[in-house]
Amino acid sequence: MDQRLLIEEGDFLNLYKSWDAPTVIISDGPYGIGGFPGDPKSAKNLGKVYEPFIKAWAESSTPNTTLWFWNTELGWANVHPVLEKYGWEFVNCHIWNKGKAHIAGNANTKTLRKLPVVTEVCVQYVLKPExxxxxxxxxxxxxxxxxxxxxxxxxxxxxxxxxxxxxxxxxxxxxxxxxxxxxxxxxxxxxxxxxxxxxxxxxxxxxxxxxxxxxxxxxxKMRAKFKCPFGVSNVWEHPPLNGKERLKNGSKSLHLNQKPLKLMEIIIDISSDIGDVIWEPFGGLFSGAIAAHNLNRVAYASEINGEIFKHAENRVKSILDQPKLNLLLDQ
CATH class of the missing domain: 1.10.260 (434 Repressor (Amino-terminal Domain))
Known part of the structure; x- marks a missing residue:
């Protein structure tokens, strides 16, 4: 089996046309919270930000493809109409519950006048065959x-x-x-x-x-792949990363919202088979690509932030140095 882990520095929109067609797309891009350079400070215009990506995903996908869209609840609400515009059909909304430990420093309830937020969503979409x-x-x-x-x-x-x-x-x-x-x-x-x-x-x-x-x-191939693992529901109880898996530069986390590999592996396993192609257009630290590697899938990922890419590249290289699989790293 030709197993590859391709990571590239740059804008996905300038890179994806050389990638094989995806069975799974994992989107973990802008949230509209001003969390990093290029992330809008408001979710209001996220639909416009995502539209060229959503259009490209639809053009490159088939009814066999599943899109997993990570975001805040409000961010997703603003992007959903654009997803529908390009033929992506809502299947299910999954809630990542990070637990009460996530509350610390997370909310000033007297000022914000709302309960602390300890969740985000990962929403499942498929392409409607027409x-x-x-x-x-x-x-x-x-x-x-x-x-x-x-x-x-x-x-x-x-x-x-x-x-x-x-x-x-x-x-x-x-x-x-x-x-x-x-x-x-x-x-x-x-x-x-x-x-x-x-x-x-x-x-x-x-x-x-x-x-x-x-x-x-x-x-x-006229509908997306799906299998339901025993005991897994649409609410995922998993603490935010604070241990060995969390990548840091000294005492500072490298990425604001690094996703647990466990959750990435769940969504990939649910919607693909060994050897299938996984896309991660907003790679960050390439958690999706690494999860795909762990599950013997073919991964294509991009990251536009050069500083983040360097750290992510080192992470991927360290994974490839492990004896589990002999993959190729293309840059």
Whole structure:
């Protein structure tokens, strides 16, 4: 297996076109709190800051891609409309609870008149597959029904095609919000049935290129990967980094908000497989790239701040010097 850990100094927008397409994108960029050079002092305009990145992510991704968007609650709220604009569909909001130990020095409640903040969010998005028919964009749910109707066969035949009593019509071809994504085995069955029994003049059915129906393997790539580890919910109880994992320059932390490798590994493991490509466009100290390395994924990461990059580069080199894997470091 070709396993690579590519880190680059510079703006992601000038670098990503040479990267392989991502299965996972980890965004841990500006929060709108003035925490570092280039971070706006307010979250109000974060949508404009992120828009060129979000557009680039969408253009480089497929329905197989998951985006994990780290931010404050307010920062995320301001960016969410831009994510939707470029086809990113909200899946779930995950809360990192740093615990009461994070309160110390974190809030003057008499002045701010609010409870201490000990959380931030990591929000899961996927790209919605869209199907353009006669200039109109259809969702997957709409497209499946449209294709079956083209066959001239009654909808009840979808059950016969899948070898079930009523599940296919009720789940895969319904117009209501109880719709289910058809598993590849079911998709293969009703696609074959449609092309064998549907009107000859409409063939092929369930095709994107007008020549061949979508294969089972191609269908599997029409939605993002996901597996739920036992015992993990959308609330992550983990203290902020203060121990050996925290990188410091003397007594001062190198990065305002270094993410725990454990949390990075959770989101990568949930949404990718060994050998998949992970992007970290706002690399910081490259916690996402290192977590990808730990899980035998291929990592591409960038960091625009030259000083931070030097420290992060040393961190990555120290990881690569360990005997676990023989990876390549490209600069």
């Amino acid at each position: 199907f353009v028919i006669d200039g109109n964009s259809l969702s997957m749910q709409e497209w499946l029904r449209y294709e079956w109707k083209r066959t001239g066969l009654p909808l009840s035949k979808t059950n016969e095609a899948c070898g079930v009593k009523n599940a296919a019509t009720r789940k895969y071809f319904t117009t209501c919000d109880l719709w289910y994504f058809p598993p590849s085995e079911a998709f293969e069955k009703f696609t074959k049935y449609a092309n064998e029994n549907g009107k000859v003049e409409g063939k092929p059915y369930f095709s994107l290129n007008g020549i061949d129906p979508i294969s089972k393997d191609e269908w599997d």
